[in-house]
Amino acid sequence: xxxxxxxxxxxxxxxxxxxxxxxxxxxxxxxxxxxxxxxxxxxxxxxxxxxxxxxxxxxxxxxxxxxxxxxxxxxxxxxxxxxxxxxxxxxxxxxxxxxxxxxxxxxxxxxxxxxxxxxxxxxxxxxxxxxxxxxxxxxxxxxxxxxxxxxxxxxxxxxxxxxxxxxxxxxxxxxxxxxxxxxxxxxxxxxxxxxxxxxxxxxxxxxxxxxxxxxxxxxxxxxxxxxxxxxxxxxxxxxxxxxxxxxxxxxxxxxxxxxxxxxxxx
Amino acid sequence: xxxxxxxxxxxxxxxxxxxxxxxxxxxxxxxxxxxxxxxxxxxxxxxxxxxxxxxxxxxxxxxxxxxxxxxxxxxxxxxxxxxxxxxxxxxxxxxxxxxxxxxxxxxxxxxxxxxxxxxxxxxxxxxxxxxxxxxxxxxxxxxxxxxxxxxxxxxxxxxxxxxxxxxxxxxxxxxxxxxxxxxxxxxxxxxxxxxxxxxxxxxxxxxxxxxxxxxxxxxxxxxxxxxxxxxxxxxxxxxxxxxxxxxx
Numbered sequence: 313x314x315x316x317x318x319x320x321x322x323x324x325x326x327x328x329x330x331x332x333x334x335x336x337x338x339x340x341x342x343x344x345x346x347x348x349x350x351x352x353x354x355x356x357x358x359x360x361x362x363x364x365x366x367x368x369x370x371x372x373x374x375x376x377x378x379x380x381x382x383x384x385x386x387x388x389x390x391x392x393x394x395x396x397x398x399x400x401x402x403x404x405x406x407x408x409x410x411x412x413x414x415x416x417x418x419x420x421x422x423x424x425x426x427x428x429x430x431x432x433x434x435x436x437x438x439x440x441x442x443x444x445x446x447x448x449x450x451x452x453x454x455x456x457x458x459x460x461x462x463x464x465x466x467x468x469x470x471x472x473x474x475x476x477x478x479x480x481x482x483x484x485x486x487x488x489x490x491x492x493x494x495x496x497x498x499x500x501x502x503x504x505x506x507x508x509x510x511x512x513x514x515x516x517x518x519x520x521x522x523x524x525x526x527x528x529x530x531x532x533x534x535x536x537x538x539x540x541x542x543x544x545x546x547x548x549x550x551x552x553x554x555x556x557x558x559x560x561x562x563x564x565x566x567x568x569x570x571x572x573x574x575x576x577x578x
Numbered sequence: 579x580x581x582x583x584x585x586x587x588x589x590x591x592x593x594x595x596x597x598x599x600x601x602x603x604x605x606x607x608x609x610x611x612x613x614x615x616x617x618x619x620x621x622x623x624x625x626x627x628x629x630x631x632x633x634x635x636x637x638x639x640x641x642x643x644x645x646x647x648x649x650x651x652x653x654x655x656x657x658x659x660x661x662x663x664x665x666x667x668x669x670x671x672x673x674x675x676x677x678x679x680x681x682x683x684x685x686x687x688x689x690x691x692x693x694x695x696x697x698x699x700x701x702x703x704x705x706x707x708x709x710x711x712x713x714x715x716x717x718x719x720x721x722x723x724x725x726x727x728x729x730x731x732x733x734x735x736x737x738x739x740x741x742x743x744x745x746x747x748x749x750x751x752x753x754x755x756x757x758x759x760x761x762x763x764x765x766x767x768x769x770x771x772x773x774x775x776x777x778x779x780x781x782x783x784x785x786x787x788x789x790x791x792x793x794x795x796x797x798x799x800x801x802x803x804x805x806x807x808x809x810x811x812x813x814x815x816x817x818x819x820x821x822x823x824x825x826x
Contacts, residue, residue, distance in 0.1 A: 330709070330710070353737060357718065361707040373700075390700065392589065441746060447739060455737055517825045532591075561806065566812060
């Protein structure tokens with residue numbers, strides 16, 4: 313890295329995708345930057361497409377890999393919730409990529425000096441039409457898409473009153489609670505906890521599936537997890553096919569013992 | 579209030595994906611296609627807006643002739659009109675947005691509503707691209723939406739919480755699961771939908787912005803150690819997770 317442009321503008325004190333996209337486009341134009349990276353989070357995913365339209369750039373979202381091939385950048389991107397991965401490229405001079413969080417690692421810069429400059433931008437009223445007036449955090453609850461340990465429960469729990477089994481195990485390893493679509497659709501758990509194709513895609517270090525059979529749409533949302541553990545009484549459940557470790561058994565019997573063992577060691 | 583709802587036709591979530599002969603798209607054999615699940619929430623939200631404020635919902639899709647089935651489904655749910663922008667070739671996101679923006683420019687929609695993503699390419703691009711092309715405010719991942727006159731307030735999901743926002747019509751909104759409970763079309767509506775108009779027009783050609791070179795199924799080797807429910811195996815699982823996998 314050799315230069316950092318800092319934008320200070322009172323119109324940017326509150327988030328506006330349009331104002332940030334406009335600011336980035338102004339910097340890119342002034343600095344002749346033809347490649348722009350954004351994080352593929354709830355901000356980058358809003359700002360990047362607007363920047364792409366402004367700069368007439370080819371934009372590829374939610375990339376998990378980038379290969380530099382001659383003058384081209386070949387981007388790997390999960391599709392169908394991760395059931396497949398495409399390799400694609402921008403056909404335009406200007407190229408924008410949003411990168412999935414926690415996939416790319418930063419490396420040390422070998423540049424000897426970095427210039428830090430103030431950069432003035434023009435922000436028009438039409439870029440300030442959306443105002444953020446408040447923020448509510450999910451207090452004390454770890455978000456399933458951000459956690460590096462996830463314990464999810466499925467319909468085999470038989471009812472919402474039994475989810476303490478999932479919560480206790482999650483607590484013992486310091487993880488977040490997830491749920492299958494069946495459980496969310498039945499109203500047992502909030503949809504923010506749903507893992508799968510119409511819920512959240514997760515890739516934690518450890519994913520523990522309790523009484524989840526492993527429907528295709530669920531597997532799509534969690535199969536990129538580093539280690540998968542399944543506990544299910546049906547030895548033929550599809551979840552075992554993607555599991556690193558599994559126990560064939562009744563969760564009501566096995567999981568409390570497992571939780572107690574983990575708690576006894578920590 | 580006139581509402582445009584953008585919909586797309588996607589493989590059912592139960593689809594096991596196989597790569598097609600061209601090596602860059604899926605094999606369609608035996609694949610069941612459905613209205614994108616997030617678009618059902620968008621359509622339901624649009625229908626509730628016109629039930630409250632008057633006006634009508636128009637649905638719009640970009641795609642091949644076969645996409646007419648999801649337009650009929652949308653009309654059966656309660657949309658009054660449909661626009662089918664036809665293209666047998668799969669267009670990139672920029673081109674799809676450009677085509678929808680042209681439709682939006684030809685009518686004065688108060689609000690354009692989309693699902694947060696289509697569950698095929700998962701690109702999350704349409705809402706912001708349309709906002710930019712139409713010079714309108716846009717908000718994505720909206721989990722709660724209230725529109726009173728031209729004032730729009732609501733909540734959008736962000737990592738670990740919600741943002742409360744305010745904007746004004748006309749606007750482009752993408753909605754999250756849970757914003758409402760989509761209705762099921764009833765038989766009389768399904769019959770009535772057959773005579774509702776579908777305005778079919780060819781897609782306008784745009785330059786290619788991005789292209790897909792190949793598609794593959796990710797393969798990950800799994801350890802596959804399956805144990806019994808004995809106490810010693812439960813202890814062994816804890817040992818494996820601590821010492822072999824080193825994840826707890």
